[in-house]
Amino acid sequence: MKEINAIEFEQEVLNGGKVVLDFYSSECPPCEALAPKFQNLSQLYGNDVKFLKIFRQENRELADKLGVKSSPTLLFFDGGKEIAGRLSGGIKRSDIIAHLDSMLPGDKVSSIKAQIKPSVSEFDVLILGAGPGGLTAGLYLCQARINTVLIDTGLPGGHVATTHEVSNYPGFIEPQAGYMLSHNMAEQTKMCGTIYKVAVDITSVDLEKKEVVIDEFETVRARKIIIATGTSPNLMNVPGEKELKGKGISYCATCDAKYFPGKDVVVIGEETQL
Numbered sequence: 356m357k358e359i360n361a362i363e364f365e366q367e368v369l370n371g372g373k374v375v376l377d378f379y380s381s382e383c384p385p386c387e388a389l390a391p392k393f394q395n396l397s398q399l400y401g402n403d404v405k406f407l408k409i410f411r412q413e414n415r416e417l418a419d420k421l422g423v424k425s426s427p428t429l430l431f432f433d434g435g436k437e438i439a440g441r442l443s444g445g446i447k448r449s450d451i452i453a454h455l456d457s458m459l460p461g462d463k464v465s466s467i468k469a470q471i472k473p474s475v476s477e478f479d480v481l482i483l484g485a486g487p488g489g490l491t492a493g494l495y496l497c498q499a500r501i502n503t504v505l506i507d508t509g510l511p512g513g514h515v516a517t518t519h520e521v522s523n524y525p526g527f528i529e530p531q532a533g534y535m536l537s538h539n540m541a542e543q544t545k546m547c548g549t550i551y552k553v554a555v556d557i558t559s560v561d562l563e564k565k566e567v568v569i570d571e572f573e574t575v576r577a578r579k580i581i582i583a584t585g586t587s588p589n590l591m592n593v594p595g596e597k598e599l600k601g602k603g604i605s606y607c608a609t610c611d612a613k614y615f616p617g618k619d620v621v622v623i624g625e626e627t628q629l
């Protein structure tokens with residue numbers, strides 16, 4: 356796949372044709388998650404759409420000019436003009452395909468789809484969900500030399516990745532930024548050798564056959580499956596809830612009591628019998 360720099364941008368991107376441009380960075384887990392998907396799609400769509408990469412850290416001026424603020428960011432161009440709908444963060448294969456398909460005539464899309472070859476891979480253990488639960492299971496299994504794959508619909512980290520500060524994690528005296536804590540968990544489990552398939556669509560889960568199909572065409576089988584898909588807090592959908600999230604509305608009664616001493620607290624949700 357061709358890598359360009361800011362000087363080549365005009366000739367390679369603005370001079371016409373259909374182009375998808377990936378602004379990436381080093382030490383960027385979402386960029387690492389995107390790379391194999393981007394490479395695979397370039398093989399399928401590469402005759403009709405030009406796939407280009409550009410290293411954001413060394414081409415900051417161009418990134419700033421284009422308003423690219425994070426890595427990875429995918430930009431789509433047709434005839435030298437950018438098409439609306441940039442993709443960034445945990446980019447799914449299906450989202451890229453939807454963009455590419457919208458740039459091509461229907462018969463071309465059908466002939467490209469006909470070339471997709473389904474794949475099958477096998478592991479000892481498959482973990483669904485790469486939050487703290489799944490990452491911990493992945494680390495322990497990997498250290499026991501058990502061939503393990505972690506699958507998540509988003510990026511690794513689960514709810515902790517979006518938590519401002521975690522102050523009750525054993526071993527850390529000072530509160531830890533949730534993002535960094537989950538980043539370190541994810542890196543530790545990956546460095547051990549656990550395989551990651553993240554920011555994917557779950558097409559089907561068959562617990563009898565112990566088989567999960569992701570992104571429509573990729574079958575992952577395992578001797579055992581661990582489900583670590585966590586929970587999502589129920590929202591009340593009342594006025595002000597969105598605005599006051601993290602500024603008074605808390606979703607973890609067991610973690611956050613210490614932040615509200617002497618205050619009136621309303622708990623909405625399941626009652627716990629003590």
Ligand SMILES: Cc1cc2nc3c(=O)[nH]c(=O)nc-3n(C[C@H](O)[C@H](O)[C@H](O)COP(=O)(O)OP(=O)(O)OC[C@H]3O[C@@H](n4cnc5c(N)ncnc54)[C@H](O)[C@@H]3O)c2cc1C
Pocket residue numbers: 483484485486487488489490506507508509510511512513514515517518520521522523557583584585586587588605606607610
């Ligand atoms: C706002 C907030 C603040 C919190 N603060 C604290 C705190 O300070 N201290 C503390 O100890 N705890 C805190 N918690 C609780 C803590 O985040 C959870 O206990 C912890 O994240 C649970 O980990 P988990 O791996 O079980 O699930 P999760 O963190 O929920 O992770 C589940 C993962 O599964 C993925 N997933 C979901 N469905 C699927 C599917 N079908 N297929 C594949 N993957 C799927 C999700 O994308 C996610 O990555 C907080 C929670 C919230 C919401």
